[in-house]
Amino acid sequence: MHKKPLSKQIYDARWCYLFVLPCSILTGMFVIYPIGMSWYFSLLDWSGFTKEAKFIGLQNYYEAVNDEFFWDAFIRSFIFMFGTVPVKIVLGFIIAVFLNNQVLKLAPFFRTVIFMPVVTAIAIIGIVMTFVFSPFNGPANKFLMSTNLTSAPIDFLGNPDTVLPTVMGVYVWKWLGITMMYWLAALQTVPQDVYDAAKIDGAEGYRLWIHIILPIVLPFAIVIILVEAVGALNVFPLIETMTAGGPFFSSEVMEIYIFRTAFVTDSGTMPRLGYACAAGVFWGVAVLFITVLQGLWMRRTRRI
Amino acid sequence: MKKKKELKISRRTVMKGALAAGAMMSAGSIPSKLFAGEYNIPDPLKPLPTTGGNMRWIDSGDMKGVFWKKLFPEYAASRGITIEYDGLPWKEINKIVPIAIRNGTVHDVFQLPLGMDPGVAVAEGWVQPWDDYIESIDEWLAAFPSGVYLPGVNQFNGKTYGTCLTANKRTGTCLLYSEKYMSEAGYDPQAGRMTYSEIRDAAKKITKNGNGQYYGWIIGGNQVNRWEDVVHTFGQVGGAHSGRGGFTNRHINFQNGKFQIASDQYMEAVELLLQLKSDGSAFPGVMSMNAPQARALMPQGAAGMIFQGPWCIGVWGRDAPNWKYGIASEPVPDGKEAQPLYIAEGGSNTFWLSANSTMGPFAGDLIRFMGTEQGQIYWAQTVGAADPAVNPDAVAKAGLTGPSAQALSMFAENILVGPNPIVRNKDVGIVAAKSRVPDPSLALVIQGLYTGQLKGVEAQLKDCNQRYEDALDKAVEEARADGANVTRDDWVFPNWDVYSNYGAEKYQEL
Numbered sequence: 014m015h016k017k018p019l020s021k022q023i024y025d026a027r028w029c030y031l032f033v034l035p036c037s038i039l040t041g042m043f044v045i046y047p048i049g050m051s052w053y054f055s056l057l058d059w060s061g062f063t064k065e066a067k068f069i070g071l072q073n074y075y076e077a078v079n080d081e082f083f084w085d086a087f088i089r090s091f092i093f094m095f096g097t098v099p100v101k102i103v104l105g106f107i108i109a110v111f112l113n114n115q116v117l118k119l120a121p122f123f124r125t126v127i128f129m130p131v132v133t134a135i136a137i138i139g140i141v142m143t144f145v146f147s148p149f150n151g152p153a154n155k156f157l158m159s160t161n162l163t164s165a166p167i168d169f170l171g172n173p174d175t176v177l178p179t180v181m182g183v184y185v186w187k188w189l190g191i192t193m194m195y196w197l198a199a200l201q202t203v204p205q206d207v208y209d210a211a212k213i214d215g216a217e218g219y220r221l222w223i224h225i226i227l228p229i230v231l232p233f234a235i236v237i238i239l240v241e242a243v244g245a246l247n248v249f250p251l252i253e254t255m256t257a258g259g260p261f262f263s264s265e266v267m268e269i270y271i272f273r274t275a276f277v278t279d280s281g282t283m284p285r286l287g288y289a290c291a292a293g294v295f296w297g298v299a300v301l302f303i304t305v306l307q308g309l310w311m312r313r314t315r316r317i
Numbered sequence: 318m319k320k321k322k323e324l325k326i327s328r329r330t331v332m333k334g335a336l337a338a339g340a341m342m343s344a345g346s347i348p349s350k351l352f353a354g355e356y357n358i359p360d361p362l363k364p365l366p367t368t369g370g371n372m373r374w375i376d377s378g379d380m381k382g383v384f385w386k387k388l389f390p391e392y393a394a395s396r397g398i399t400i401e402y403d404g405l406p407w408k409e410i411n412k413i414v415p416i417a418i419r420n421g422t423v424h425d426v427f428q429l430p431l432g433m434d435p436g437v438a439v440a441e442g443w444v445q446p447w448d449d450y451i452e453s454i455d456e457w458l459a460a461f462p463s464g465v466y467l468p469g470v471n472q473f474n475g476k477t478y479g480t481c482l483t484a485n486k487r488t489g490t491c492l493l494y495s496e497k498y499m500s501e502a503g504y505d506p507q508a509g510r511m512t513y514s515e516i517r518d519a520a521k522k523i524t525k526n527g528n529g530q531y532y533g534w535i536i537g538g539n540q541v542n543r544w545e546d547v548v549h550t551f552g553q554v555g556g557a558h559s560g561r562g563g564f565t566n567r568h569i570n571f572q573n574g575k576f577q578i579a580s581d582q583y584m585e586a587v588e589l590l591l592q593l594k595s596d597g598s599a600f601p602g603v604m605s606m607n608a609p610q611a612r613a614l615m616p617q618g619a620a621g622m623i624f625q626g627p628w629c630i631g632v633w634g635r636d637a638p639n640w641k642y643g644i645a646s647e648p649v650p651d652g653k654e655a656q657p658l659y660i661a662e663g664g665s666n667t668f669w670l671s672a673n674s675t676m677g678p679f680a681g682d683l684i685r686f687m688g689t690e691q692g693q694i695y696w697a698q699t700v701g702a703a704d705p706a707v708n709p710d711a712v713a714k715a716g717l718t719g720p721s722a723q724a725l726s727m728f729a730e731n732i733l734v735g736p737n738p739i740v741r742n743k744d745v746g747i748v749a750a751k752s753r754v755p756d757p758s759l760a761l762v763i764q765g766l767y768t769g770q771l772k773g774v775e776a777q778l779k780d781c782n783q784r785y786e787d788a789l790d791k792a793v794e795e796a797r798a799d800g801a802n803v804t805r806d807d808w809v810f811p812n813w814d815v816y817s818n819y820g821a822e823k824y825q826e827l
Contacts, residue, residue, distance in 0.1 A: 062419040063441050063750075082756060148602030149619055165529075171538065171604025173768050259539050260604045261757075261765035276412050283433070283750065284415060 048297075054290040061275065061286025073291030082262060083292060086270035087299070089177070093266055094245040096181045101241055102234070104185070105192030110222065112193070113200045124197075128190035135187065139254025142183050146170050170256050173263035180255055180264055184248060192241060199233035200226070235311040242307065246300055267296045356388055356695055358395050361682045362452035371399045372676040373424035375414070378404025380631040380703035381666065384696060392686075398679055406609065407431055408540060418443050425674035428667065431542075434563065435667070436739075436746030439473045444669040446476035450681025457688055464662040464734065464820070465707055469743040471667055480684045481664025482696060483704040486728050488658055489626035490550040492516075492648060496641040498523045498531065498621035506645035510655055513589045516622070516648045520598035523621035533598035535620035536590075537608030538764065545760035547624050548586040553658050555582030555650045558815045560735050562661050565749045565792075565808075568759070568785065571736045572815070574808035576789075578759055578782035579775070585650050587763055587774050594767060604768060616640040627724040628703035644720045646727055657816060659735030664707050690714075702728070734818040736810040741824055744801040751799075752792035755784035 023030065055073055059066035077083045108127060112120045130138065146153050148166035157163045169179040203226055211217075211225050249268035252258060258265030258273065265273070275289030372393075374385070382404030389400040403424070405413065411430040417423035429438055438444050448454050454477060458466050461481075466472055471479030492506055499506065502522035504515060511519070520533025527533075537543050549568060553559060557580040560566035570577050577583060593599050600620045603611065612629050614620060616637030623629075624647070633640060649655045670680055686692045693711030696704075701721035705728070706712050717725065739745040757765065762781045765771035789805070796803055812826050813819055 062415055063437060080756075143605065147605065149600070149614065166601045168602045168605055171602055171606075171768075173770050256605075257539065259541070259764070260768045261761055261770045263768075263770070276415055283437075283753065285753070 051290045051293055054287050055294045056291075057287040059285075059287040060283040061289075063283070066287070069287075073288045074295065076288065077292050077295060082265070083270060085262060086265045086267045087296070089264070090246055090266040090268075090296075092177065093181060093184075093248060094242055096178070097185050097245045098238065098241045100185050101189055101192045102238060105189055105237075106196050108189070108193045109196030109200055113197055124190075124193070127193055130187045131190040133187075135250045136254050138183065138187055139251050142255055143170060146179055171260055173260055176256055176260065176264045180248075180252055183255065184245070184251055187251070188244065192237065195233070195237045195240070196230075199230040199237070202233075203229050232311070232314060235307070235314055239304065239307045239311070243300065243304060267292070271296065356391050357691070358392055359686065359691075361396070362685070365396060365678050365682060367397070369397050369399075370676055370679070371401055372426070372679055373401045373403075374426045374680075375403040375405065375410065375424040376426075376428045376666065376668070377407050377410055379628040380700040383631060383635065384699040387699065388695070392683055396679055396682070398676070406540075406607070407542070408607070421673060423671050423673070425671050425676040426668050426680050427671065429669060431563075434565075434746050434749035435471065435479055435669075436469065436473065436743070437750040438669060439478050442672050444478050445672045445674070445677065446478050447480055447670055447677075447681055447684065448476045450670070450677040451477075451480075451685045451688075452681075457685055460688065460690075461664075461707060462709065465664045467663055467740055469739045469746060470661075470663040470737075479667035479669055480688070481667050482684070482687050482693070482707055483664055483666045483700075484707045485660045485663065485665035486732050487627055487665075487702065487705060487724070488550050488647065488728065488732070490547050490624040490647055491627065491724065491727070492622060492645040493615065493625050493629055494622045494643050494645070495615065495618070495620075496643050498526065499643070501526050502621065506643060510646050511648045512651045513585065513648055514651050516589065517592055517596060517598070520593055520622060521596050524596075524598045527621075531618050532600040532620045533596075534593050534622045535600040535611045535614060536603050536623065537606050537611035538603040538767065539605055540607040541758075541760040541764050543608050543760075544590070544763035544767065545758070547590065548583055548759070548763055550647055550658060551586035551589070552577065552580060552582040554647045554655050555585060555653060556656045557582035558656065558659070558735075560659060560661060560737070562737075563749055564752045564754050565738060565745060565789065566661055569808055571738075571808060571810040571813050574805055576782050576785045578785060579779040582650065584774055584778055587766060587778065589648075590763070590767060591774070604764075615642070626703070627701070627721070627728075630720045630724065631699070631701055631703045642720070644724050644727070646731055655731070657733045658731050659733055659815075661737035662734055662740060663737075666704055733816075734820065736813050736819045736823070738807050741810075741827065742803055742807045744796065744803040745807055747796040747799065747801040748789075748792045748803055751795040753788060755781075755788045757781075759785070 017025070054061075056068060056070060057066045058069045058072070108123075111117065112124050114120065117123075145151055146169035148154055148168045148171070151166075153169065154163075154166040158166065167175060169175050207225060207229070208221070211221050216225055247268065248266060249272065252264055252266060252269055253272070256264045258269040271289045271293045274285050274292065276284045374389075376382075376385075382402070385402050385404065389402055393400045407430075410428060414423060414427055414430050417427075423443070429435060451457055458477065462484075465481055465484075466477060471477065471481060492511065494506060499519060502519045504511070504519045504522075516534075523531070523533040536547070549559070549561075557570070557577040558572065559568050559570050559577045568576050568578050600611075600614070606614075608625065611623060612625055612632065613636070615623055615629075616633055627644070630644065633642060646655065668684065670677055674680065687696060688708075690708060690711050693706040693708040694715050697706040697712045697715035697717065700706070701717055702724035703721075705725055706715070712725065739749070759778075759781050762771060762777050766774060766777060771777050793803060793805055810819070810823075810827070812823055
């Protein structure tokens with residue numbers, strides 16, 4: 014059969030292209046263009062708001078990979094991800110299993126309560142949590158002291174040993190509701206017939222969940238893990254409002270590092286947008302790499 | 318049966334009505350603006366646009382904000398405009414202003430981020446001169462003390478780009494203390510400058526007396542510049558003579574042009590902070606609070622001492638008028654005489670007019686008024702020692718008393734004008750534009766030492782000093798490559814007598 018020329022194919026599908034056009038323009042303006050410009054800026058020695066910008070090739074990249082604070086922040090981002098995603102996945106699943114039970118009459122209420130932090134502004138949560146964890150009259154310390162769990166207040170956000178776990182805990186609490194909703198959506202795809210058939214076959218309790226329900230929702234789990242992992246690498250507003258990366262870089266993740274180098278710091282002097290862009294591009298590629306790996310894992314799981 | 322509604326008129330309502338009626342009747346004979354508020358704002362020297370508009374203003378707040386919030390509504394009403402004021406901590410100014418400049422939405426009047434060279438702002442075209450908007454500007458400038466308006470500092474190309482209403486003769490690390498706690502500990506800072514040992518002992522005793530309810534000392538530790546300010550000023554008091562201001566001035570001993578970060582005096586100051594911590598005298602949680610939060614805890618009785626600036630006076634006077642506190646000079650290392658502190662010439666709180674602003678006539682009219690003696694008196698009466706008005710006659714007429722007056726007299730006694738390399742050679746401004754504070758900065762190093770993440774005060778400060786030397790060398794090198802006529806010798810002032818002001822005649826001697 015004779016294939017239509019490309020121009021004819023495009024003409025025939027002109028309405029489709031027309032409808033795609035607005036989205037393409039917006040994507041180009043707000044996604045493609047900024048990405049392209051950040052690649053270009055990463056090759057410049059440029060503060061970001063002066064006229065003077067010098068092309069320096071890959072020097073910013075060279076400097077970034079030789080900066081111990083860059084790698085500390087890089088690793089800390091992954092510590093944050095590995096510390097929060099499994100907790101959210103497991104907790105979210107357990108809560109979803111309980112709240113998916115039709116017998117539980119208060120399920121909608123609990124769902125709402127757990128979901129409420131998700132719809133609360135993250136900056137507000139960050140600021141409120143600095144008061145919650147304050148060593149002076151903060152409710153967390155008051156509780157610990159009144160129950161004799163500690164004899165002296167703990168400086169949760171000021172101690173380099175406790176700051177990251179504390180922020181991770183707040184992050185899990187803040188976003189647990191959305192993980193729960195993902196799981197609920199996944200569980201609701203399991204037909205009632207499956208539960209009934211399992212019951213007839215005598216599968217109950219953990220066996221029902223491990224051997225029957227879990228294999229059915231496993232493909233969803235991969236997607237949820239992917240979404241959660243990428244989410245846990247984007248935690249700028251929470252950390253900026255709670256600790257701004259301190260004390261002494263203890264909670265500085267990659268986004269805070271990029272922000273710090275892109276703008277004027279407490280110490281003054283000119284910011285380094287070019288360098289920050291190089292760090293950002295490097296970081297973006299790393300996240301993309303992880304996403305691709307997870308995508309491959311998902312495909313493999315589906316084949317199984 | 319439905320109860321008949323009674324008409325009740327309270328005595329207060331009657332009085333309000335009578336006052337309003339009286340005001341209306343006398344409005345014809347008394348200028349109406351006296352009823353509008355507490356400030357007598359003069360008419361503009363030349364007609365202002367009648368188109369109105371909204372003027373946006375951003376600065377570092379504190380007591381400035383308290384004053385502006387009282388003055389701005391009255392000024393705006395008198396000129397038929399609106400004013401949107403944002404008073405934010407420096408940490409926020411440092412982030413917001415560069416972003417706003419970058420995207421063209423900076424406020425009409427703003428302060429430059431800390432450490433940013435004004436020459437860059439002028440060269441980049443972010444700001445416009447005030448000359449066209451301040452009527453008879455030469456006459457207006459002549460009324461300011463000498464050394465406030467200087468080429469290379471706030472004047473460029475023969476025009477005035479930055480306006481200063483306040484003096485920079487102040488420190489941000491005075492000893493502010495609870496009279497009650499300090500007295501119970503057996504100390505009176507008013508009797509004379511305290512030594513490091515006395516500070517440490519007083520902090521221990523206050524903590525012991527507090528029995529877990531309050532502590533000896535507090536600092537806003539997550540605001541990293543606080544660490545640097547304390548060590549820098551204490552180091553100066555101990556005898557590490559060095560400049561203040563941006564990276565190209567701060568910590569540099571102008572006798573030899575070298576950074577002082579690894580000096581014994583800086584080390585002693587850091588050790589004092591670490592000892593306050595190891596003694597258990599530091600308020601638990603200092604690392605998770607900023608300076609305003611730490612300051613707010615003092616009147617609540619959380620701590621006995623804080624090293625902070627005179628801006629606390631106004632805030633505490635407003636928020637905790639019954640709390641008894643004292644202000645004293647920074648402590649001195651044991652067995653040493655307190656040495657002078659130095660400021661560079663020029664004023665403080667420099668206001669810049671955005672190049673994109675269309676509100677220049679109003680901003681200029683307001684700044685002009687604030688530079689007059691009456692404006693300065695108004696400023697001094699509200700802001701006090703927090704940001705001292707630049708006109709000394711106005712300060713004298715403002716009738717300040719108590720801690721504000723004491724702070725001003727303390728500053729007059731302790732602070733001298735030191736050399737300023739940019740006044741000597743304007744190309745130093747190019748170096749400032751090229752310079753980058755090395756990572757980690759001194760502020761972060763001290764924070765790291767305090768949290769225990771860094772070990773060895775001497776080694777860390779020596780490393781830090783070397784980083785600063787290298788960073789300045791690199792900036793000088795880059796500036797020279799761009800054609801600047803500058804060397805590290807521009808930071809050496811061999812004729813600097815550390816016990817006297819460094820004035821215009823000294824620059825001429827060089």
